[in-house]
Amino acid sequence: MIVLAVLMQALGKVAYGTWLVAVPSNLFVFLSFALTAAFFLVMSRRGIGEHAWGPLLLLNAATALTFITFFYALKLIEPAIVGAVEIGIGPVIVVLIALATTGERPSRLRVIVCLGILVGCAVLALAALQGSGFASFGPQAWIGLGASVAAGIGAVLITMSSRALLNRGWRFGAVLAHRFYVILPVSLVLTLGSGGEPIEWTGGLAATLLVVSVIGVLAPLYLLQVGIGRCDAYTVMVTMAALPVLTFVIEGFSPAYVWSGLTALGVAIVSGFLLLDVATKPR
Template identity: 45%
Template sequence: MLPRAQLSGRAAILLSAVLQAFGQVAYSTFLAAIPSPAFVAYCFLAAAILFLALSGRGVRLAAWKPLLVLNIGTVLTFVPFFYALQLIESAAASAINVGVGPLAATLIGTAMTGSVPSFRRLAVCLGVLVGGTVLAVAATHSGPLTEAAVALRWLGVLASVVTGCGVVIVTLSSRTLLDRGWRSGTVLAHRFYLIVPLSLAMAHGTYDLATVHWSWTIILVGVAIAALGVILPLYLNQIGIKRTDTHTVTVLFAMIPVFAFAIQSALPYNSVHWQTALGIGIISLAVMADLSKRRC
């Protein structure tokens, strides 16, 4: 049996994965008319205010480097991802970004510590990566498309890959701050210094928000998606990062597209291609293989 702390950490990451999958499908389904930078900006502005009020404290000078890396990673994690959701299927976008996560975490860990990863770990990482590659092909060749449409889909794939690298950066920098005694809420309170102004500038400089058909329904749905699909998962992620290792975190994040696939498949007006299902299956097998045996 795993220690209780590790079990609770895994449970937090899995619950976060379910909520993130819900948020991704809900955003691409109900809020496609809202520019992604605007959604990101207002989500994280609310999160920053909330966590600063609850857990904010002065930033120690010795922590400014990992804090800067955390803020950069946050930008790389969310801005490209919500852009990708407008170009490719939500299940494919989430699978591609988590596909690069375990391998990136393993390579970075090897570079930092000099330890050689086990064959099992490398096989799991490659399995998740192969699943992500299948999904990338599915996202860009799902029917007769113009050359411009294919190019846009590949932009969505590239944005998802950048997101996957950002997730690893956020995980490692968050763990550094947590190991220095920071609380989960405190890490979140100081995580949004770059993404909020950048997203606001992108939203108001690139899009005419006055053209969005605002209604109380859209506003209430947006608030619900932001709270359940973005802000709550952020807090659960910090709990999971604190209580389990980086590799396990990135592998469990690979379940996000599995849950997104299940949710998306239940919607009658959303079609999922067989290639997407194949990629999801490969990722699922890799995750189950990794979790089926306790790692030392």
Template identity: 40%
Template sequence: MTSAHALSFLAVLLQSTGKVMYGTFLAAIAPAQFLLISFCVVAGVFLVVARGRLPPGSRAAIVSVNVWTAVAFICFFYALKHLSPAAVGAIEIGIAVLVAVAAAAWQRRKRPAGRRPGATKLVVCAGIVGGCALLVPVELERAAAASWHTVFALVAAAIAGAASTLIIGSFRKLAASGWRPASILAHRFYLTIAVALVWLSFEGGTGSAGSLAFPAPTDMLTIVAVAAIGVMLPLLLLQFAVRKTDGLTLMICMALQPVLSFMLSMLSPAYQWQPVTLAGTLIVAGALLFDVFAGRRKPTPEPVSAS
């Protein structure tokens, strides 16, 4: 197991824990309110760490990071409000893997000398996508008895997966320009915070005078705890991981997310056990293990640096 695998798996474990905590303890908190508070906390911490400095170069890349981050997280937390953590993780990762394969093929066309995804990677991707696909009919069945919010949540989870893959190229450009992880995380969330504030105002999350309505102190502490465990620490670990491997391998590592989300959600009274969800997560886990052990038998060279 490489250091990129280890960093990614630890990030996924923390993300999965945060997702289950969010669904268990923050069901009454609006997604926009959680987004606004948590990303203000994350941005504030890293602005202090980075001393508020904006490194030179790659202005277009940091704008792109802001756009894709806003799309990914707003869609993600909207989906998480209406779907189970395992389903959100599986749909997100399934789409992310497909987009990563397409991006790798596109890079191959642009740079014929680049490495093509091997047969093992393609088999692993097929297994991950197949396992994730098992979860979609379960949620569509629930949608028929629930509301259109569930259908919109399925679409939102897919959009979040695509955005999470597209953002990797911008991360690489920033790293190549000398941006450190703390600097990226300090300046990554401006658009997300702005959109969350607008979203919250439409949901009635502001006071009578237009001021922000803060949650109760107990809920605020829970939001900060979930933000630290499920958002801040995973994002920091992934910033280090993305510098050590290619986008497709990173997405395959992230496929552990629905498996851990399913296992952790079984510890929460807020979620019900689903046999089909178990089958889908086991297929994803099997594909992931196959990739890890195949990599041990045939070590892959270090990734090329971003251009």
């Protein structure tokens, strides 16, 4: 389940950047997450534990931050860079949050991992600034990188708030069903306020949007929910660490991207240090 979820996530990223260029990122977020929210509300009518407004509000805000910035970044830089920066920045953010809130100092190995990830992200930043086979240079690339970092911060906050709800008796399905109350109105407002050229809707474009929404958003979230319940945490983390590499490989089949040695190097560095971090954790 986890492997299939990661594969579909990678396919969804590349498909979005390849075939949905005409669809604004905020509109895609609104439509795809409206579909996803409806699905999970129907599938998960029960499982709400004790009331916990703080974690629930944080979960909703973090969900909006993560996915709005993530899909915006995909409009500016290639998917492998977005995915590697988003996932790679996670351990660094966790260390900083722990240091700020509890005073816990990271181990020497964790410091090495974080520094290695930052080196990989620097290589990816250089790849993005050079275009890396994609039509973004200079300021646009910096905005894309900043959006990727914001998505990574949001992903960490999603994990923290989800864990808090699960510890209070919420089920996975209920957590998924009640995390979209902020992202839908915010993405709708951003869509209505963005202006821009009108979209020339065709049956093919609408069908593509639906397919990418299912492959890239709805199905991975559902499969991750099921997989997390069936797999151990180690398997989940190892598989997720391989996501940037898989995304980079799939990019090779897309006409929208070309080979980039810098991107390959950056992805390899980030994924390598992520796997080192996972391998050294107690099972």
